[in-house]
Amino acid sequence: MHKFTFRLLLAAGLCLLTLAPAGAYAPPESPIRPAEGTLPPVQTVRPSVCPAQDTPPGAPSPEPARPSPAVIQDLPPGVSREETSHYSVVEDAPPGAPTVQNPGVQITAPEKEEAGEMPGGETAPDSQEEPVVPDSDAKISALLADHQLNEVQSAALRIRLAADSGLLAQLEGNELTQDDLVYLALPNGRTDRLSRYSAWSAAHPEALPQEVVNQVNLDRDRIFYQNPQTAADPASLTVLVNKNYALPAGYEPALEALGAGYGTGSLRPEAAAAFRAMADAAREEGVSLRSVSAYRSYQRQTSTYNRYLSQDRQASVDTYSARPGHSEHQTGLALDINTASIPAHFENTPAFAWLKEHCAQYGFILRYPQGKEGITGYRFEPWHYRYVGLEAAQACMSQGLTFEEYLAQRPEIPSPAKVEI
Helix, strand or coil: CHHHHHHHHHHHHHHHHHHCCCCCCCCCCCCCCCCCCCCCCCECCCCCCCCCCCCCCCCCCCCCCCCCCCCCCCCCCCCCHHHCCCCEECCECCCCCCCCCCCCCEECHHHHHHHCECCCCCECCCCCCCCCCCCHHHHHHHHHCCCCCCHHHHHHHHHHHHHCHHHHHHHHCCCCCHHHHHHHCCCCCCHHHHHHHHHHHHHCCCCCHHHHHHHHHCCCCCCCCCCCEECCCCCCCCCCCCCCEECCCCCCCCCEECCCCCECCEECHHHHHHHHHHHHHHHHCCCCCCEEECCCCHHHHHHHHHHHHCCCCHHHHCCCCCCCCCCHHHHCCEEEECCCCHHHCHHHCHHHHHHHHHHHHHCEEEEECCCCHHHHCCCCEEEEEEECCHHHHHHHHHHCCCHHHHHHHCCCCCCCCCCCC
C-alpha cells in the first residue's frame, strides 16, 4: 500500500515539473495584472496528460488524452475549429497554479458576446456594415460656403435647411440668391415671401434686411382689401383677421352667452370665461366692465357696414368699420367694452387704465392702439379688445405691439409652433 502511494505521488510530481517553467517551481503571482478595477476570474487550460492513477509494471503506457473538442468553446465569427491551434481557452485555475500562455488570442468569459456567442448559447448573427450616410450638416455647410455669410447667418441657415428639404433642394439647384439667404437667416424670415422681400428692397434700397423682412411680414407692401386671403384656420386663437385676411363667409364659431351682469352678447367659451374672470377682478377694485358688442355674424356685419356707407364715404367708413368677412367680431374672440363711441373718450376713464394694466393677465389685448393706424388700418379704439391667449397677450401688451407686429416678428428658426398669417 505504501509503495503504491509513493509511486502515485512521484508521477504527479513529474507532471508538475514538466509543466513548470525552467528554474521556477511556481510563479509568485499572476503574470497578467489588471490595469485597474477587478476583472473576471481568469480561466486556464488544465493539463490533460497527467495520469489519473499509477500504471502497473509491464502495462503499455496509455496514450495522452486528446483535448476534447469542447475545450475551445467560443470561436470568433468565421474561424473553424481546425484553425484554432493558436487560441487558448482560459478556464478557472486554483490559486497558485501556473498559467499556460500561448502566443494567441485569449478568449475570456465576458468576451463571449463579442466572439459571437450570446447568453443562453445562441449564436449572434454575423455583423454587417451599415451603409455610410453622408453628413447632412457637412453637406449644407459646403453649399453655404459658396456664399458670403457670417457665422450667425450660416448657423441659422443650417438649422432651417436641415428641417426643410424643399428649401435645401432649392439651394442645391442654385435657386436661392445671396439676398434670399440673408433674409432666411433672420429668425422671422418667411420662405413664401422671398420675392416680396426682393421687391420691397428694390423699392427701398436704403432699408436693411431686417427692416425689409419686418415691413413685408406686416404686409406693408399690400393695399388694403386688394386680393385678400382667406384664413386657413379661422378657429385658431391667433387667427389674423384684418383688411388683408378674411374669414370664410359662412364661418360661425361655437358660442357661449356672457350672462347676466357681464353685458350683452356671446363669445367663444374660452373667451367668455376669460372675460367674466377679468370683469370679476375689476369689480373687486371698483371698476365696472361690461360688453356692449361681442360676436357678430357675417350677415350682421354686412348690415352694419352698409348702414355706415349710407352716412359716410367709404374711405372714411373703412377707418372705423370692417367690411363683411374682415371683422374680428365674427371670430367670437373680440368685444367692445363699456362703449363704442369716440365722443365718450373711454381712454380717459379708470376702466381703460385698469384694462391696459391687467387685460393681458386674462389673455386680452387692446387691438387698435393709438399711433398704429398705418399697421392696423383702423383709428384708435380704446374699447375694442381681442382674446388671443396669455402668451400672445402678454407679449403684445408688455412690448406695445399690435397683433400684426407680434405675428410678423415671431421667429421661424426653429419653428416649434408655426403661425399662419
